[in-house]
Structure formats: structure tokens, C-alpha cells
Amino acid sequence: MPIEVMLTIKATDISKKFKQEWIFKSFSGAFQEGNSYAITGPNGSGKSTLLQILAGFQLPSKGEISYWLGDIKIDPDQYYRHIAFAAPYLTLPESLTLKELLHSHFMLKETKNGMTIDGMIVSLGLQKAENKLIKNFSSGMLQRVRLGLVFFSDAKAIFLDEPTTNLDASGIAWYQNLISEFKISEKMLFIASNQSYEYDFCTDTIDILRFKSAKGIS
DSSP, rough: OOOOOOOOEEEEEEEEEEEEEEEEEEEEEEEEETOOEEESTTTSHHHHHHHHHTSSOOOOEEEEEEEEEETOOOOOOGGGGGGEEEOOOOOOOOTTTTTHHHHHHHSSBBBBOOOOHHHHHHHHHHHGGTTTBBGGGHHHHHHHHHHHHHHOEEEEEEEHHHTTOOHHHHHHHHHHHHHHHHHGGGSEEEESSHHHHHHTEEEEEEEEGTTTTOOOOO
């Protein structure tokens, strides 16, 4: 059996500026599979911005983000092959039904452990909505789908921005169960949040406020 090559994400002295204000400065670190990182701080402090930069969705104003498989540096155009990202502000195609959306998404992404579309719908708890148009979903149902697209993907790195936004108590319990069920501890996981129940299982914490004054990671 071939040895699986591990993914590493390296942040080298990155800083982000918006207009005339530095959102954060001099953030560095090397992040690997099997570790989970909570990016914490108050609303508006830059958590989402750092998460998006680490995922390759935004460019830093200074510094560099790089992805590595072993000692091979990955072209930025190929980052998407290795990541899955969920956030409440990401839109879903409203003209598709849930079943059509899952089929479409997993034509481009590998499924985790060969999950079937029907199995995904059961895991989402949305069996009665499988043929319902996405545009008619409630905000809580939409967030379940966003999270499901991440958890059901065979991605090495997972990025979650405020993952339980719009979820009720049963939805939060569902999210916490998925974290355990899908063995997220085997992945590289980043969670941007100021709600401890969303990330209290993480192995490391990145306090974004420490990088306002260019300090470090705990």
C-alpha cells in the first residue's frame, strides 16, 4: 500500500491591509494534517480574512501562503483540489434541488469513504427535502448543506467560518456529531469562531488579536 503524502500549509510573515488599516501583521506558521486550529477573536477582528487567505481565497498584502505535498510545492491553481470550505456567506445554486446540487458538486470532488448521494441526504437529515429547490430552503437547512459539502468531501484541509450560524440546538448537536463521525481529527482543520462550542476540540488556538501587535500562536 502506498504511503500517503501529507499536506502542509505554510504561512510566511503574512500581513493584510484594508485601505489604510492593517487587519493583522506578521503571521507565520506551518500547518499539517492531524492538527486542528481555532482562529479566535471578536467580530470584525479579521478571523474570516485570515481563514480565506489560508484557504487561498484571498491574497495577503505582504508575505506568502504556500501548499506542499511532502517536499513538492503545489501550484496555487491546484489548491482547490485539497481543501473544502464552508461559511454562511457562501451562496448555493438556487435553481437546483438538493439531490441535483449534491450530484453536481461531487462530480468535481471526491467523496469521503465512497459515500452515496442518498447516504449524504440521510446524514444531513433532509430526506423530505431531497427534491426541493435550494432557493426554498431555510437558513438553517442551507447551513447544513454547506457543512455537508465539506464533511462529505475527501479533502485534506477543511476550513469552517462560524460553522453553526443559523443552526438551532439540534443543528449544533448535529454539527458536533459530524466532527466526531467523520474523524475530522485526521484532517487539517481551521475554524474561525468566537463561540467555544464550535472549536473546543481544536488542538491549537490562533488569537487574531495577537497579530495586531505581531505576536504568535499558542
